Amino acid sequence: MTSLGDLTALEHGEQRHYPRDDTLPAQVTAWAGRTPHARAVVAPGGVLTYRQLIERSTRLCHGLRAHGVAAGDVLAVQEGRTTERIVTYLAILMAGASYLPLDDLNPPERNAFMVADSGAVAVLAPADRDPQVPVPVIDVARAVRSGDASSPGDLPTGTASDTAYVMYTSGSTGRPKGIAVPHHAITRLVVNTDYLTLGPGDVVAHGSNASFDAATFEIWGALLNGATLVGLDTEDMLVHHQLTRFVGEHSVSALFLTTAVFHAHADEAPAALSKVGTVLVGGEVVDPGAVAAVLGASGARVLHVYGPTEATTFSTSLDVQPRHLAADRLSIGRPVANTQVAILREGERVPVGDVGELHIGGDGLARGYVGRDELTRELFVPDPLDPQRTLYRTGDSARWNEDGTVDFLGRMDNQVKLRGFRVELGEVEAALRAHPGVADACVVVQGTGALQRLVGYVATARSGDTDYHEILARSLPPFMLPSQVVELSSLPRTSNGKVDRHGLARFQDRPSTSPTRTSEEATP
Template identity: 40%
Template sequence: MTTRTPYVPDAPKEGPVLTDGTLPHERIPSGDRTGPVPPAGRPAPEAGLAALVAWHAERTPHALAVADGDTTLTYGQLVASARALAAHLRENGVRPGDSVALLLPRSARTVVAQLALWWAGAGCVPLDPAHPKARSEALTADAGATLTVGDRKLLESMAPAGATLALPGEPLLGGDALAAAELGPDATAFTMFTSGSTGRPKGVAIGHRAVAELVLDPAYVTLTARDRVLFHSPMTFDASTFEVWGALANGAAVVVCTTERPSLEDLARHVERHGVTVAFFTTALFHQLAGRRSRIFSLLRTVIVGGEALSAHHAGEVLGAFPWLELVNGYGPTEATTFTTTHRVTPADCHGPMPIGRPIAGASVHLLDDAGQPVAAGARGELWIGGSRLAHGYTGQPELTAERFRDLPGRGRLYRTGDLVSQRPDGTLDFHGRTDDQVKIRGFRIEPGEIEHALRERPEVADAAVTVLHPTPEDARLAAFVVAAPGPVPRPDALRETLSAVLPAHLIPDDIQFVEALPLTPSGKVDRRALRDLVADGGADAPAGPLGPLEQAVAEIWSRSLGREVARADADFLALGGHSLLALAVADDLREDLGVELTLADFFAAPTVAGHAALVERALLAAHSDLRPGAPEATDVH
């Protein structure tokens, strides 16, 4: 197998800050690059991702491309399978320029199918099997998808409106291979949806060249043909773009974590088993792993974090314990293709606010005031992003596209982020929050207005407001404050269940409280700061009765993660503000403290103290059959 020599990029080159507020690009002119010289004949980013993968398949056909559990695909097999599937798609009506929705669990088939869609000339609209049917149908319609392809069982379960096509269960390796469709560099590769303040998600159309420029020979992170990159993010999350195509554009291997909701230990085992060297973690997940000094950091060489503000404390703890680790803090909205700026974290950075770095891979940044003029040196301004990796816009929403993507005189086409940043003398950026109500929780971009809209659609709700609570510095929770309509007041758990039929899990409030009225500012807007004062203390309820030994052990583990006392056997994890990321922490503690492996599916099937205690007891009895009631007593042999 032919490989390139690994390299460690130099620190970003410093340069003067331009007078218009633009920071210098971090792309190095040809002949002065920090990375390797591109091999002769390799396609340029303008050729697209499919061409780059095909080029690697020609040079190193036997190199590992995708590992999926016990299944592997070499580059030669990946390309042959994708081309054959592309021919199958063409035979079933897929044409260049189509948008096609893809409904598959995370697997090697996912990678093959995405590549096949591109070879057939179509853009991919990823769908999440965990999302409710109503939402997936809305996204498919908004993206203008002409067809939904995917797993037969998932398609039968979802029963989407419009045409569907079940993909073959095994890779197609026979038949005539389809020649790649002629795609322009700006042809849409993905349409990914983000939360929308009006209640309607926004479909962001991202071009092939934009993704290729992000991932090809990245100077902001070490990524070579010898690496293995973990693919564990949902397909609908733009981090998956880096996880899959960052690997395949550079001749590396994608290691797919097929567990739908992997625990912290699942991730560590997967990394260990498959020799993963590079991984992306949402900031919140990184904080959980760092707080537990997870062994996963002893196995990896490179970790990229992004989605929220990175804790300097946790970064320092990880680098102190694992000093060889390359830790990169990434920032960027989906509209600018995953990462706009990055910062290589050093121990010196871990004594103050963590910077978000400098622009990478063709991106440019502008710090502007309300009048669209550059702010003074060191002052805070709104971040506008330019460069060749901007999305085409929002599908089917021309007015919103015109509002957020603008042509500014002398600066070209820019995306208005709504993020407040400041610039250090060396050009490094610091993040200072938002100009609006948008929030980031556990890596997801959330518009409270989308959740409020869904709540107000319920006949039992008169009004609603959603905000974020921080029980601890590292834990962020969505809280909904609801004014009930006349009549019986619904139970919070019943309201959460109705929301789950139209919203994905990350948009379901962790806490729902009913109030007489929403607090307002003098201008008549909801006072979101005052909402936090309405939080009721639900953690000091008197116990309904004494807890059994296992119930007490479970309650103590819950208390550590939830940051509140848990004293009732019927206490509900979700009702106490628990969420999926805290569930990972609880499951990890149950494994370490009680020796019981509890899957997240089991966790949420019985999310009470008593329910978890029963699961723990059952697992312990199964592991120690001699403890089962009625089992013969063991006899000592002397």
């Protein structure tokens, strides 16, 4: 049996020095001093050098201060994947505040909830946007023009322990939860880490959705290392020949892809990734065959990465080699630098090969959930071996492999990953139950790989006259919408009275009365 000492040795990533006490603006400003004419951002809206990025962000920061923004405030940002989004993030941080990314694809009600729940004092958006929120909307371009381009020296400095951003993930009770991430956790992710080295001359593609935490790696991986951030349009990311052209045109050093997108390229055109320096893939279980196809068709390095938003994007990584591809599944690797990974069952470390709940510690941990102290205490817990350390309970089932890597075995609860997004099935179920005609609801994931989809089942006396897709779209983002809702007189139950989730599958293939729903009878 593996000794406790051996387990604790496996748990800790390499301890590396990084500027833990420096805020994000301080680090970007330092690069502006060292490489003022280097390109910082290339995206719709133009090209900004590091000097121009700092000057424009400083001007906007002064404009925000004139609007009454103070240190500690939260400001929502509804802006496309443009240079202005990056300027806005940096300006907010310069003001000692934190940013809340809003997704244009979200229903207005969901964005409004996040604004209210986070306590955001304003939304920053272009003049042509109508965020439909109960707080003031600041026109970014006008605020930039009204700001002072003088040195940011008189602005609040803040500390690296302050919240840099708040990001919302799906909540099991139907209420999304906001995660407060500090500056130093982001620096830990990308500066002097051991899974990827970035520096001046490198190019990081920015193709992730604003509310997906892979964007944290993309944006700050570039700007905290003196590299160039290049905006990647969604269509260019999804279409093989367009991605090939983009990668070649910009000499991309690092590209993150969700598992589903990676699989699509690997299946149809693995050579599309041939000119990328490093492809990072994560969000769902990765097929070893897909990685083999990419490695065989290109010289790209493939990193399999894993981590929840509560631990700032990446907690483990595996530099995939041919020897890893013989296994049925790829491991998620080892802890990245300045990160701890522990596998516990009933408060005790489990031996190598035994299954337990994956816990994460180290400098990447979030500060907790905004306004939800009880949930924070429930999921951010003391390490049983050292109560001075905090571990985050991921809810993921995992085990140690003999080679010291971690094998991810899936969720222990009702949360799933779908196309890279975390989805609490309970939140979708709560949205269905909110309809007055629905007595009960259950949502499951059906299909495998790129064909995975959400299917909802509702107990209702009504039949065929409800457009569930339209109803759910008022409160849920597109990635949380079931592709089908099946109407049943009652939900099937197991002998102990719980919903028989496996039994629901027999109703999946019955004829549909519409593209989004089926009406059938269920018997327990």
